[in-house]
Amino acid sequence: MxxxxxxxxxxxxxxxxxxxxxxxxxxxxxxxxxxxxxxxxxxxxxxxxxxxxxxxxxxxxxxxxxxxxxxxxxxxxxxxxxxxxxxxxxxxxxxTGEVLGGTGISNAMKFYAGLEELKLVGEKTPTGYCLHGTLPFVSNLAPHSWFAVVFRTEDNQRAIALVPTDLEGVNLKEANGFLGLNGTATYSCQFQNVHLSQKYVVSEQADELIAKIRPGFLLTQVGLALGVTRASLDSMNNLQDKQNAVNQFLKVQPTSLENRLQRLTDLVEQLSDRSAIATVSFREVVEARLESAYLAMDAAQAEMLHAGAAGYVAGSHTSRRLRESLFLAVVTPAVKQLEKMLKSLS
Ligand SMILES: Cc1cc2nc3c(=O)[nH]c(=O)nc-3n(C[C@H](O)[C@H](O)[C@H](O)COP(=O)(O)OP(=O)(O)OC[C@H]3O[C@@H](n4cnc5c(N)ncnc54)[C@H](O)[C@@H]3O)c2cc1C
The missing domain is CATH 1.10.540.10 (Acyl-CoA dehydrogenase/oxidase, N-terminal domain)
Known part of the structure; x- marks a missing residue:
């Protein structure tokens, strides 16, 4: 270590x-x-x-x-x-963590996958852009933090900007009541006549920048799945002797999940090194991200079967991990989006 x-x-x-x-x-x-x-x-x-x-x-x-x-x-x-x-x-x-940052890019990711229209529109002004629209969920927001957005410009192109949360016209409304992940400072962000200075525009060629960043964006998300799967496996391994080793009769055993976890870890470590030099195959990245969501859900469910009613108690780590693993399936790119993307990638 x-x-x-x-x-x-x-x-x-x-x-x-x-x-x-x-x-x-x-x-x-x-x-x-x-x-x-x-x-x-x-x-x-x-x-x-x-x-x-x-x-x-x-x-x-x-x-x-x-x-x-x-x-x-x-x-x-x-x-x-x-x-x-x-x-x-x-x-x-x-x-250095002095400023906290978010990313309101789900909508754009869904736009690029042909799932929905861009929700933010920017009109050119002498000093930058005037933004309108609403992003339903953006996490890691606090006073004085910044978040990335993609907006449609009048000439039907796309630009990326970093927006400070305290900019006039940015209205944040807390979004909670989720099955899990409520501690993520997630807000609905409404933009009403927001005057954004040109210096906050990260790129006016969003398509190119998104294509460049996307492999790292997805591969780092895989880290969420690797971690929660590791924790489920550790928990299952600790439960092997419970009730006279009855868990040995379950169809899904830690060893098969451990093998999947090891294969996926090796693959994403290799891909994320290569993504730094932009030679990565995007299809492999999408496959890895998809497998990571399925693996986390399989592991959390297998852990619940191992733990039995102790896991079914509200507030148990096992039940938390079941809810956490489902987040991997719904956060953009969601499993449904990844499955669609794979059909269109050669
Ligand atoms: C805990 C949590 C944190 C998230 N953090 C982020 C983040 O940091 N950045 C990010 O970009 N995305 C974030 N998302 C969004 C996530 O990545 C998915 O895009 C989102 O869950 C929608 O997925 P879906 O395609 O299944 O949409 P849908 O099934 O279509 O659900 C979309 C949800 O958004 C609501 N909604 C849709 N349009 C509007 C609107 N105009 N105004 C208000 N509400 C609307 C709907 O009521 C519905 O609840 C977060 C989601 C969750 C649950």
Whole structure:
């Protein structure tokens, strides 16, 4: 174990594990933990480092790992974008966790997959753009945070911008009442006559930038699934002797899931290294992201079968992981979208 991963384990043990229930059940947002990770230098511009960070956090709490993913996605938009001003003003603060970042890009991802129209429209002004529209869910938002959006321009092109939450005309309404992930500071974001300065525009060629960022975006999401699957497997392994080893009769055993987890881990580690040099096959990335959602759901369900009624108790870690794993199936790109994408990728 490297010194960094040992330090991460210490932070998770001391500052996250004791708070998982309040994050999951009371919807308390772990913003201070996100800042701590930044202060300790854990956020990176490398998809492969971020993948490992997200995986390790997800073994403890997927809500927290998801907002870590949001932070790293915001970092990737700024670092891959063309705005030097944003790079100078924002990149280091996102990396140190001083500024928290979100990504309201689900709608755009669904747009590119032919699922829905873009919900944000930008009219050109002398100083930038005037934005209108609503994004139903954007996570990891707090006062003074920033989030990435894609909007349609008047000439029917697409641009990407980083928007500060306190910009006039941006109205946030908390979205909660989800089956899980309520501690993710998720908001519906309404834009009414929002005057966005040109310096906040990350790129006016959103199609190109999205194509460049997308492999890292999906592969780092796989970290969520790897982590929650690891935790389910550890729990199943601890239950092997329960009730005179009755779990040995179950059809799905930890060994088969362990093999799938190892194969997927090897693959995404290799792909995320290659994504840094942009040689990755997007089809392989989509397949890996899809397998990760199915694996997490299979593992969480197998864990429930192993745990029995103790797992069915509300508030058990087993029941939390079942809800967390379902998030992997609905967060964009959802399983239904990934299945559709695979049909159109050669
Ligand atoms: C906990 C959580 C966190 C999320 N965080 C993010 C995030 O950080 N960034 C991001 O881009 N996406 C985020 N999403 C959205 C997610 O990635 C999916 O895109 C979303 O769940 C919709 O998936 P779907 O295709 O199944 O849509 P649908 O089945 O169509 O469901 C869409 C939901 O959005 C509501 N909705 C649709 N249009 C509007 C509208 N105009 N105004 C208000 N509500 C509307 C609907 O009532 C419905 O509940 C989050 C979702 C969840 C559950």
């Amino acid at each position: 490297t010194i960094e991963s040992q330090r991460l384990q210490e932070l998770l043990h001391k500052h996250l594990r004791p708070r998982v229930k309040e994050i999951d059940e009371l919807g308390r947002y772990p913003g201070d933990f996100l800042r701590l990770l930044g202060e300790e230098g854990f956020y990176s511009q490398s998809p492969s480092d971020n993948l490992k960070l997200i995986r390790d956090v997800a073994t403890v709490c997927v809500s927290t790992a998801f907002v870590v993913w949001c932070q790293t996605a915001a970092i990737s938009f700024v670092s891959n974008g063309t705005s030097d001003e944003l790079k100078q003003e924002l990149l280091s603060s996102l990396l």
